[in-house]
Amino acid sequence: DTEVTQTPKHLVMGMTNKKSLKCEQHMGHRAMYWYKQKAKKPPELMFVYSYEKLSINESVPSRFSPECPNSSLLNLHLHALQPEDSALYLCASSQEGTGIPYEQYFGPGTRLTVT
Amino acid sequence: GEDVEQSLFLSVREGDSSVINCTYTDSSSTYLYWYKQEPGAGLQLLTYIFSNMDMKQDQRLTVLLNKKDKHLSLRIADTQTGDSAIYFCAENHRGGYQKVTFGTGTKLQVIP
Numbered sequence: 029d030t031e032v033t034q035t036p037k038h039l040v041m042g043m044t045n046k047k048s049l050k051c052e053q054h055m056g057h058r059a060m061y062w063y064k065q066k067a068k069k070p071p072e073l074m075f076v077y078s079y080e081k082l083s084i085n086e087s088v089p090s091r092f093s094p095e096c097p098n099s100s101l102l103n104l105h106l107h108a109l110q111p112e113d114s115a116l117y118l119c120a121s122s123q124e125g126t127g128i129p130y131e132q133y134f135g136p137g138t139r140l141t142v143t
Numbered sequence: 144g145e146d147v148e149q150s151l152f153l154s155v156r157e158g159d160s161s162v163i164n165c166t167y168t169d170s171s172s173t174y175l176y177w178y179k180q181e182p183g184a185g186l187q188l189l190t191y192i193f194s195n196m197d198m199k200q201d202q203r204l205t206v207l208l209n210k211k212d213k214h215l216s217l218r219i220a221d222t223q224t225g226d227s228a229i230y231f232c233a234e235n236h237r238g239g240y241q242k243v244t245f246g247t248g249t250k251l252q253v254i255p
Contacts, residue, residue: 032185059241070231070245071186084242118185122241129174129193130241134185 032135034119040141043109049138051102051119058124060102061132062094065116077102078124109142116140147232147246154252161222163249165215165232172234175208176243177217180229189217189230219251227253 032053041047058079063071076084077096093105120132148166155161173194178186192199192206199206205218232246
């Protein structure tokens with residue numbers, strides 16, 4: 029099973045709402061990632077979890093709150109978002125270790141619209 | 144910061160070869176990657192190359208790496224309409240192996 033699943037596929041939320049994005053993988057990968065991708069742009073790294081601990085935070089605003097409850101699950105909690113946060117949010121996973129190529133497997137993404 | 148540059152658009156006829164180019168800036172990168180993104184989908188890793196190699200072939204795909212010029216290319220032989228997508232090159236960073244920077248993306252259009 030080389031699949032990364034993400035739910036929901038689409039999400040529309042108001043600026044005062046609280047919502048969560050979910051990501052799951054069963055490949056035994058111990059690194060998991062959140063990316064944000066605007067239209068016609070490359071993905072931008074937001075967070076990396078390594079062995080369920082946050083290892084990289086790319087200076088993301090606190091209205092985005094990641095959580096890794098176990099080695100298979102990754103959540104992104106959203107609160108008080110702005111319209112400019114509308115984007116495709118991609119989750120990825122990879123093996124973890126030294127001297128490895130970190131091949132990342134991506135989910136299909138959640139298309140988020142903030143109104 | 145590090146910028147990874149690609150040309151925006153490439154159009155080829157079905158059956159021809161496609162060559163997508165990428166220029167990166169971080170000479171400490173240990174791995175360089177090519178990803179494919181179809182409309183409305185996530186990214187799919189196509190192949191990667193270790194920085195001490197200068198070529199890697201995988202079926203219809205050939206990756207060439209010129210470390211001196213920091214230039215990476217992806218050649219797709221016998222291009223098919225199913226190859227139409229956006230292609231991103233990417234590099235990892237010695238300071239944080241998990242951290243990957245993606246190129247600006249090249250949209251490949253295959254004309255039947």
